[in-house]
Amino acid sequence: MRVMVFVHATEDSEKGDYSSHADEFEAMGKYNEELVQAGVMLAGEGLQPSSHGKRVDFAADGASSRVIDGPFAEAKEVIGGFWIWQVSSMEEAVEWLRRAPFRGQQVELRRILEPADFEGQLPPEIIEDEARLRAQTKSPAEG
Amino acid sequence: MSQQSASQRPASKQPPEQVRRTVEAVWRIESARLIAALARVTGDVGLAEDLAQDALVAALEQWPARGVPDNPGAWLTAVARRRYVDTVRRAITFERKAAELDIQAKLDTKTENPMDEIEFDSHVTDDVLKLIFTACHPVLSRDGRVALTLKLVGGLSTEQVARAFLVPTPTMAARITRAKKALADAKVRFEVPVGPELAHRFASVLEVVYLIFNEGYAATSGESWYRAELCDEAMRLGRMLSALAPDEPEAHGLVALMEIQASRIPARTGPGGQPVTLLEQDRARWNRLLITHGLAALATATATATAANSAGQTSQRGPYLLQAELAACHARAGTAADTDWPRIVALYETLGALAPSPVIELNRAVAVAMADGPAKALAIVDSLADEPALRGYHLLPAVRADLLARLGQADQAREEFERAAALTANDSERAHLLRRAAAAAAG
Numbered sequence: 001m002r003v004m005v006f007v008h009a010t011e012d013s014e015k016g017d018y019s020s021h022a023d024e025f026e027a028m029g030k031y032n033e034e035l036v037q038a039g040v041m042l043a044g045e046g047l048q049p050s051s052h053g054k055r056v057d058f059a060a061d062g063a064s065s066r067v068i069d070g071p072f073a074e075a076k077e078v079i080g081g082f083w084i085w086q087v088s089s090m091e092e093a094v095e096w097l098r099r100a101p102f103r104g105q106q107v108e109l110r111r112i113l114e115p116a117d118f119e120g121q122l123p124p125e126i127i128e129d130e131a132r133l134r135a136q137t138k139s140p141a142e143g
Numbered sequence: 144m145s146q147q148s149a150s151q152r153p154a155s156k157q158p159p160e161q162v163r164r165t166v167e168a169v170w171r172i173e174s175a176r177l178i179a180a181l182a183r184v185t186g187d188v189g190l191a192e193d194l195a196q197d198a199l200v201a202a203l204e205q206w207p208a209r210g211v212p213d214n215p216g217a218w219l220t221a222v223a224r225r226r227y228v229d230t231v232r233r234a235i236t237f238e239r240k241a242a243e244l245d246i247q248a249k250l251d252t253k254t255e256n257p258m259d260e261i262e263f264d265s266h267v268t269d270d271v272l273k274l275i276f277t278a279c280h281p282v283l284s285r286d287g288r289v290a291l292t293l294k295l296v297g298g299l300s301t302e303q304v305a306r307a308f309l310v311p312t313p314t315m316a317a318r319i320t321r322a323k324k325a326l327a328d329a330k331v332r333f334e335v336p337v338g339p340e341l342a343h344r345f346a347s348v349l350e351v352v353y354l355i356f357n358e359g360y361a362a363t364s365g366e367s368w369y370r371a372e373l374c375d376e377a378m379r380l381g382r383m384l385s386a387l388a389p390d391e392p393e394a395h396g397l398v399a400l401m402e403i404q405a406s407r408i409p410a411r412t413g414p415g416g417q418p419v420t421l422l423e424q425d426r427a428r429w430n431r432l433l434i435t436h437g438l439a440a441l442a443t444a445t446a447t448a449t450a451a452n453s454a455g456q457t458s459q460r461g462p463y464l465l466q467a468e469l470a471a472c473h474a475r476a477g478t479a480a481d482t483d484w485p486r487i488v489a490l491y492e493t494l495g496a497l498a499p500s501p502v503i504e505l506n507r508a509v510a511v512a513m514a515d516g517p518a519k520a521l522a523i524v525d526s527l528a529d530e531p532a533l534r535g536y537h538l539l540p541a542v543r544a545d546l547l548a549r550l551g552q553a554d555q556a557r558e559e560f561e562r563a564a565a566l567t568a569n570d571s572e573r574a575h576l577l578r579r580a581a582a583a584a585a586g
Contacts, residue, residue: 002432033386036382036386037268037271037383037386037387038172038379038383039378039379039380039381039382039383039386040379040382041382042432042433042436043432043436084432086375086378086379088168088171088372088375088376089164089167089168091161091164091165091167091168092168092171092172094165094168095165095168095169095172095215096172099172114409115409115428
């Protein structure tokens with residue numbers, strides 16, 4: 001199974017101030033190396049401050065949308081980075097996360113949905129149609 | 144979500160089943176490093192595993208009552224270290240007269256803290272690599288290597304390995320015991336091989352990882368088409384290996400090969416569980432993350448091979464790198480019609496020159512059919528008819544049947560599909576071949 005790890009932004013990360021966190025970056029580098037050497041990490045990235053971010057707000061009827069410029073709300077409600085891990089269980093993901101060198105922060109773990117999660121909830125035709133639609137969007141030439 | 148951040152999680156808040164699952168998770172993370180570090184100190188992989196298992200048993204006994212410790216890896220290490228000291232002390236008692244001085248000297252240098260060095264450092268990554276080489280040692284049978292690798296490096300329990308290979312647990316336990324004894328009997332040293340031995344030993348490691356992957360990808364003996372968990376485990380082992388031996392192009396090539404192949408798992412079966420062939424798969428279902436990761440691993444493999452070449456080493460594109468490039472040809476094609484078949488034919492020719500094999504020839508024939516038409520491909524397949532290595536191999540008649548059907552020779556096609564169906568051990572594949580036989584008969 002795959003999990004996504006959401007790391008929330010901090011006040012300093014929202015300011016783009018990384019200079020006073022050299023120690024933490026070093027510790028995080030070591031931790032990332034450990035994840036790579038254990039074959040767990042599929043992806044892991046940090047994000048720019050939300051002041052450079054955009055949000056698109058869709059109207060309730062889906063007919064219109066508007067663009068909102070960052071920064072957004074409070075730092076702790078903004079995502080500052082993420083990982084995608086391949087693990088054997090949620091418990092394993094928790095144990096990996098507990099080894100991470102964070103301080104005074106909450107980090108969230110969520111399992112990534114697999115096709116099996118939709119079975120029984122959506123009619124198979126809808127899942128099929130949805131996949132077909134995506135294929136057509138991606139490559140209009142496909143007949 | 145709770146705002147509490149208690150690092151010591153009290154047992155009262157965790158049901159025993161949850162603690163057991165946590166212990167299992169900690170074990171998956173820590174066991175390879177723990178066993179590897181213990182093997183370095185004791186020089187004996189079998190003993191190292193026994194000590195680590197003792198620590199695991201202690202965790203299962205104590206954590207439900209006391210809670211999971213803040214640093215579970217250090218806890219397991221400390222328990223294993225105590226057991227080791229006890230073992231050495233017991234040896235002193237038994238052999239007091241003859242060996243006291245000798246062992247005491249050993250104890251003096253090591254017991255201050257015999258496991259002091261066990262931390263996550265470059266030492267330990269080296270140790271894990273040694274553990275992988277030991278578990279995949281060619282003195283062991285293939286089955287023994289696979290079982291030992293999953294147990295010692297993958298951190299799976301004997302029950303889990305047994306379940307994955309559809310054998311009773313006692314059978315798997317006996318296989319693991321035999322393998323450990325074979326290592327001890329052959330006095331296999333806990334080391335990373337050097338010189339001419341390295342290539343041979345490394346090939347064995349790659350083979351074991353890919354065997355595990357294939358066992359998951361196409362279980363030939365079960366009713367299930369694939370057992371994805373073994374694929375995940377093999378990919379994890381492959382990524383470990385490529386991180387521990389970053390200069391080996393074939394390690395990255397193997398990772399790329401497995402990841403690109405695994406990216407197709409969601410598309411390989413239809414709603415009724417029937418197999419869907421590569422060209423008929425809905426590519427929107429392919430796992431993009433695995434493809435991206437796999438293509439990046441392929442780029443690393445190619446760069447590493449090029450670097451090795453320019454450094455004057457004999458390294459060329461090896462079989463895993465070439466197979467990864469083949470898989471990448473499909474991954475890069477937005478639709479089946481976009482596939483670069485001439486490139487695939489050329490890759491099979493290179494692969495066949497490197498390691499001549501009738502199975503590669505058969506695959507080349509399939510690619511030739513796509514690039515140049517079924518008639519030319521049929522000539523290649525017919526030239527393989529008497530290959531002893533392909534006797535009883537269901538894909539030979541299956542490919543031949545497909546080519547005959549495309550050439551409009553319906554009766555012969557049906558016969559060949561039926562012959563293929565009789566040869567496969569996989570239930571869903573047999574059903575698929577029989578459907579094609581019926582379709583051929585219907586014209």
